Amino acid sequence: MNPFATSQQHILAEMARLDLLIRVQVWRARQQHPAESAELPAFYISETEVDDLLDKPIGAPTWAAIPLPPDMQVSVQSQLDALAATLAQRTTASLEQGIYLRLVVLAHLFDLATFDIDVLLICLAPELDRRYERLYAYLHDDVTRRCPTVDLALNLLCPALETKAAMRHHFDDTAPLRRHHLLSIDADPSQRSPALLGKNIQLDPRIARYLLDGDEPDARLQPYLRLLLGNTTVADLPLPAEFKERLRQLSQAGIERGDLLFYFQGPYGVGKRNASIALCNHLGIRLFYVDGRRLAQLSTAEFETLTRLICRVSLAA
DSSP, rough: OOOOOHHHHHHHHHHHHHHHHHHHHHHHHHHSSOGGGGGGHHHHOOHHHHHHHHHTTTTOOOGSSSOHHHHHHHHHHHHHHHHHHHHHHHHHHHHTOOOOOOOHHHHHHHHOHHHHHHHHHHHHHHHHHHHHHHHHHHHTOOOOOOSOOHHHHHHHHHHSSHHHHHHHHGGSTTSSHHHHSSEEEEEOTTTTOOOOOSSSEEEEEHHHHTTTOOOOHHHHHHTTTEEOOOOOOGGGGSSSSHHHHHHHHHHHHHHHHHHOOOOOOOOSSHHHHHHHHHHHHHHHHOOOEHHHHHTTSSOOOHHHHHHHHHHHHHHOO
């Protein structure tokens, strides 16, 4: 199986699954609203729609009551299985050849489930092609709602109400998608419903740029965070040889356990920064300087948001 040549090629291949899911739901929605009966449903609620809403199963979109023909259902599932198998094989081949796949790296860094990845792709789609905005509006049955919502994501990815209910926790504040600020959930100002299902989901701009091969730093962090560079090695430090060897051993052991923490104390000029740079060079990781005094002057909400973004940077370092 041929590997993906680039990270973007991998993302576009993943989009093929999303396109198929959207195509199926558009077919079902079209059966419900034939072209000849279209009457701007976004702007009023008709008597017929009220009856349809009362008759439909709880938790299901209006088009969910339209069953797929048996042959189409088999064909769609077969295509989805084939796409998933091909993607898995090509992804494995790419990683074996050392090809950097950003979506895979993101999933690994932030412990994302398959469902989380699919939600990110739903949010990323309009960044690649604005036709998705119109497709989302069509599935919302509302020409003003072009952003994906929690409800739309659940409807596309979950075949049954039980599954939808089980997947809601992926949008919790403590779930990886929101804990690491990969996406935000916001109420649409034009909508009055406070329900989670009706809220928009938006990909964090920095994550969108990263997935689309952009490595520019997050502009929100520029006043508080900077990358420290230098060629200093542990051997260059003006310290006793035994102490330098102890530093090497401690840093290596900490990296292997995943709990590395050094606290250097002393007056200005004793070499705390050089020692930090030397250890990071020894371990092959990047070193960032955080202006804690400046962060402490912010409001509590700003401080919490920015420190979480800084933690996100550190995970990717």
